[in-house]
Amino acid sequence: MAKPSSKSRSKAKPKSKRGGLLHRLQRIFNLVRFLAVLLLLLIVGRAAGYALPGLAHLTRRGRWFPAAGAHVALILGHAGSDTGAICTDPEGRPTVTEAAITRQVGELVAQRLRRAGADVELLEEYDPRLEGLRADLLLSLHADSCIDASGYKAARSQESRIPGVEDRLLACIDREYATVTGLPPHPNTVTHNMTLYHAFRRVDPETPAAILEMGFLGGDQELLTERPEVVAQGVAESILCFLNPEEPPAP
Numbered sequence: 284m285a286k287p288s289s290k291s292r293s294k295a296k297p298k299s300k301r302g303g304l305l306h307r308l309q310r311i312f313n314l315v316r317f318l319a320v321l322l323l324l325l326i327v328g329r330a331a332g333y334a335l336p337g338l339a340h341l342t343r344r345g346r347w348f349p350a351a352g353a354h355v356a357l358i359l360g361h362a363g364s365d366t367g368a369i370c371t372d373p374e375g376r377p378t379v380t381e382a383a384i385t386r387q388v389g390e391l392v393a394q395r396l397r398r399a400g401a402d403v404e405l406l407e408e409y410d411p412r413l414e415g416l417r418a419d420l421l422l423s424l425h426a427d428s429c430i431d432a433s434g435y436k437a438a439r440s441q442e443s444r445i446p447g448v449e450d451r452l453l454a455c456i457d458r459e460y461a462t463v464t465g466l467p468p469h470p471n472t473v474t475h476n477m478t479l480y481h482a483f484r485r486v487d488p489e490t491p492a493a494i495l496e497m498g499f500l501g502g503d504q505e506l507l508t509e510r511p512e513v514v515a516q517g518v519a520e521s522i523l524c525f526l527n528p529e530e531p532p533a534p
């Protein structure tokens with residue numbers, strides 16, 4: 284009686300060993316599958332423009348993710364503070380406000396940059412996060428007054444500690460924003476409000492920063508209000524140009 288039972292035990296042993304191995308392999312396979320689904324969700328979420336953390340560091344900067352690993356901060360001009368410039372109808376009622384435009388364009392820019400792999404922070408005009416902010420780029424989005432003029436303009440701090448870097452950013456805007464939107468530059472109206480812009484003094488001095496007036500609420504109203512995705516593309520392309528210095532803007 285003892286013999287067959289010991290025989291059957293010796294037979295069962297290798298079987299359970301194999302079963303254990305299979306079980307372990309299955310657990311590893313399940314884990315890999317879980318991680319793959321998680322990664323896929325992150326990529327799909329990022330492609331949809333959601334601010335999902337972490338992925339920027341998993342992807343390499345290149346053709347598919349030209350902003351991978353970059354930390355970009357955008358100020359939605361006048362957000363949380365006031366309306367900025369206003370256009371009014373003959374009865375004096377506001378028809379278009381600068382703040383509405385900077386918010387709409389800024390959110391579209393953020394979606395584009397997140398799809399390109401960047402971590403994007405949207406800030407209000409006097410956002411407390413500006414204090415000592417360290418980022419690969421800070422760009423403040425504004426629009427100009429409701430006069431019958433047309434064109435964009437950008438400026439950096441006149442007290443910049445990194446003028447060469449910031450001038451490269453302005454060159455990228457001059458190349459990409461002008462090309463995508465078709466707007467002419469309007470440099471003669473760059474004011475001290477722009478070169479002494481409050482945020483320039485608040486962020487870390489090593490954070491490249493600029494302010495962009497995306498057009499006039501008056502002469503460029505159709506572009507700014509009816510085609511905000513074109514404006515956003517111009518801003519995003521300017522930022523991608525800056526983040527990829529291996530492609531220097533043509534003089």
Ligand SMILES: [Zn+2]
Binds near residue numbers: 361368381425426
């Ligand atoms: Zn403004």
